Amino acid sequence: MRAVTYHGTGDFRVDTHDDPVIGHGRDAIIRVTSTAICGSDLHMFNGFMPEMKTGDILGHEFMGVVEDVGPEVGNLKKGDRIIVPFTINCGHCHWCRKKEFSLCDETNREWEKLALVTGQAGAGLFGFSHLYGGYDGGQAEYVRIPYADATHMKVPDGLSDEQVLFLTDIFPTGWQAAVNAEVGPGDTVAIWGAGPVGLFTLKSCQLLGAERVFVIEDVPERCALARAHGAEVIDPSEVKPYDALMEATDGRLPEKVIDAVGLEAHGSGIIDTVYDKVKTATFQETGRPHVLREAIMCAQKGGIVSIPGVYAAIVDKFPIGAAFAKALTFRMGQTHVLQHTPTLLEHIQEGRIDPTFLITHRGKLDEAPAMYETFRDKKDDCIKVVLTP
Known part of the structure; x- marks a missing residue:
């Protein structure tokens, strides 16, 4: 064969x-x-x-x-x-x-x-x-x-x-991401990534009744598809997601944030992205957690961080202090298809x-x-x- x-x-x-x-x-x-x-x-x-x-x-x-x-x-x-x-x-x-x-x-x-x-x-x-x-x-x-x-x-x-x-895989993965975030009627959700999993996460949040769904993405065709399916798109090459989400939510930030990117995340030349590229290139970490860090900072106090994006083993500079101070809940893992x-x-x-x-x-x-x-x-x-x- x-x-x-x-x-x-x-x-x-x-x-x-x-x-x-x-x-x-x-x-x-x-x-x-x-x-x-x-x-x-x-x-x-x-x-x-x-x-x-x-x-x-x-x-x-x-x-x-x-x-x-x-x-x-x-x-x-x-x-x-x-x-x-x-x-x-x-x-x-x-x-x-x-x-x-x-x-x-x-x-x-x-x-x-x-x-x-x-x-x-x-x-x-x-x-x-x-x-x-x-x-x-x-x-x-x-x-x-x-x-x-x-x-x-x-x-x-x-x-x-x-x-x-x-x-x-990807439809149940997007659905589990939304379920893990306990998305329900009236919720505000932010999703990092409008690839296949991110887009199915968007659709799942809508099926579960979310009121507003933000998608953070900078690839034009993915942005267009997310908009066409009802997302409020934030392009991180144009504005900092934290600033955009603070403004859009009157300073409350989203209750639910979802990292649908995972270990191959990249930014726009910011210091943590450069650091991660060096660390992964020299096999000192196995993933680039730029999106995860950003999602934690953009989560509302008492909120939930859901991670369908794959991580392999070890990442650096994890903002555990922010997660602790904001009393965040984390849910993640391979999908129970x-x-x-x-x-x-x-x-x-x-x-x-x-x-x-x-x-x-x-x-x-x-x-x-x-x-x-x-x-x-x-x-x-x-x-x-x-x-x-």
Whole structure:
């Protein structure tokens, strides 16, 4: 089969691999019908994610048709059409029983590597480094799905791939970000980043009843899309977000702030941004927390900071004093995808949201390396890429 393959920082290729086979009774094999490039994939492309190895197959947003199932998979059969959450769930551990699927105890087969950094390891993830199990991803023609009886959702008839593909990651991630922030009717929210996760966070806040949603973004096409979907956009290249939010809220600041950027944040030459670039270039920190620092300073006293943006290990100059003085609450983490998909599927089926609004580029699997560069460099107004094998 053909698959997008890691060969080093900035070097992804479409190589030929052996077709996957059933290796355990709970496995399934799917033929991929749609897959997408995610902002989190860029962390591997740009060299920010540790424990990547040459030959790893990329991709964690994918769906397809079941081709084969192991003898212990009683709820799937050949021909079933499914989406696959990026988090691999055993379905029976303490965390899975609580529906906190990204914390699964059983599925990270290389858990010692992540536990060394974090104290405890979370779930295995598709296509997302050997910190998370080193599982082959879904930017491929076929994928082996471990724990397939628990790690899937069947697609109802009448829905296209593009309507449901983003239920594998970015739509639930945006929704969980808003839920973690306890967004509700009448709230004022500020979201840093209008990439795919930021835009789904915006839509989720609106679905949950937020009165005002500010989006901090400086990429023109992303600003335009956020405005078109009801956001009040603040361009940090033109005004300091803190000043703009103070003015817009009569000095109260937003009750809820959301960092939808994560470890590859950048600023406009300000001192902390220069500091972070030097530290990450010399491997003294694993992410640039410019946005996180700014979000903390822009949060209202007693507010909530929600972090769907990925951070890898260590960051410097964290303003813990400001967070403490303002009595802020922090919520973050990988997404418990299947906890949220029933609600989000209902929103799609009832016409309250059309997730396809995000797609700007489509291509074949063999076009993936070029599409990665287009997405990374924000060429051709690129916001979201969908690939068909």
